[in-house]
Amino acid sequence: MHFFATSAEKSISFTIEHQCPQCGAPIIIGEETLFFVCDFCRVRSCIAQKGFARYYFSPSPDIPTNYDIIYLPYWRFKGIRYACCSSGVEHRFLDISALAMEEGPPQIPRSLGFRSQALSLRLVSNKTRGKFIRPVEFKTTLKTLDKPGRSLKKNVSPVFQEDIGETTSLIYSPFYIHKNRLFDGILNTPIQTILPGDMNMADQNLCRPERETVFVSGICPDCGWDLEGHFNSLVLVCKNCHTLWRTRGNKLGKVKYTSAKPKQPDDVMIPFWKIKADIPPISMKTYADLVCMGNLPKAIQPEWENQALCFWAPAFKLQPKVFLRLSTQLAISQPDPPLEKTLRKNIHLPITLPSGEAIQSIKIILASLVRPLKDHLPDLSKATVVPKEICLVFLPFEPRHHEYVNPDLNMAINKNILALSGNL
Template identity: 40%
Template structure:
């Protein structure tokens, strides 16, 4: 998801595109819609072929994407952010005879090869055997961990713990839930993040009321309620993702936190906390009021995450929507279902 913050609004793009990972005019610049429309398999030790070594690094690839999609946006761009990006290395098959051929279509990709073309000029790499597996037995008690196939957070109901992959291991995660009203409750995961914000006075709920220009009078004790960002820990369309982050952050839930797994259904946590942290400044930009002060306040603001907790918030599972009546938040169930494929 790409977000661009201007003076008047925040625009978003959902991007699923490909780009050549080596710099050469001989091969196509992109694989087009093949990465979305065709079945992709992992490279295994049994996969035949020669694999060319990528030349462009992660930052160059995403820098090109940012530049391409920012061209058509009105200036100035006060802030831009990528959230939930996933970079995959896809090898598309070609072969060389008198010409360079697309091995899927069995057709040449160019009319005539230059005399300077030599396939041996391209460096090789062996990507086979790079798939790693992490045991899903609870490191604490040895019980089977639970989680959907797209879940990043795995749960152990035996010892009431949650686990998050870090490198080749699982790391225990601090979590809690807010009690729901009944049996038709579904719990949606949110990252509650404590952050240090320089350049802005935003340390408490009272500060939030002033910065967001909320129609509330500051009450006694609100200066003592620490401000936290509340960011969805699940993938959803960009516009809805930002709306949920803004709505729950502005609410600043103060309900009692129960440090155990809820009994009801839990929506999978499939957005890494690292990506949630990328959206903190974006969330800040979404509720700063009045908007005309955005260009003054946002550029100097530096948001640094200090700690995080995974909180499961209760929503009523209605016919067409998940509804949080206390916070006046509703999410279309079809949108949530389709977002599992993002």
């Protein structure tokens, strides 16, 4: 089994300075990195973060050590926002940062700008010197940004919205106060004169934000073989015992999977999440229910009344239109190929979208399917997806010049779109 890379390695992302947990050698990785091999000791490590990541910019080395560094918090969000309104499902890509303070001197930058792409970040630890201002909640900050709760169409508010494939992190930027002036701790330049009401800014709402970033050994827990994967793979593979693993807390947990048998040795195995779920108050349990609510041009067959409905979602990040197209196409076709629990030597696409976000996408998939949508929106807005069964399924696609094709499903994935989706 082999993994192939997309252009995610070339995407604009943060650069993080780490240390190898085995030998202590410095390593520099991107924000999407979840798996790496140390260049010095060759030890494989998986990165697991409790909650969201917490980073900071290193202050200028020219700042005297007797000055107190004040770290101000910024929330950073990156992902696809799907908004559902009566006219259909809309989407847009968000990559934003915003000052996570309700109050503060107005001259403080309200966002990080390009600093996160230009400068390296470090993980906040208990050894990080300075005072950290407690951030306001992420949802509170997000409401102030570019009116994110609004639809793409003017004066239209979405009935509900979902964020799929998002990355949320907290980034602290250094400042300090000297001679009654506030200084940017990166540029070491003054921003403004501190007013009397701001003098206690560094002494209020302080916190220690460090959370352990756990490094888990990239060794198969079952057989001790080296695990393999792409740099941003959520799921790693053991070629020796044909098992899949992902980090759960400070250890590795086994991932349930099946695979359709490839027809050719050069078929590319593409991963999808197959989900059975209840969606109260919507009654959507059988394929007949989907055909009826979607007004599909099909005559309902008696056996469909007993055929359990499965939702499908790509287990990798994709451009929104393609993600919805593939998901709805698979929901309509309900593929049921013979499956095996064996990983063959074919190339496999890395798994980069977690199962939880695939579950989260079900309401958006339904909104793309049901007709007329406006009649079902009230129930969809109140619906709760309760997963009953979820499994990772690899389906074979023939590699052609511009796309990967599965003739049985009449489905194609453009190679360029797949590569560009690495920037999401």
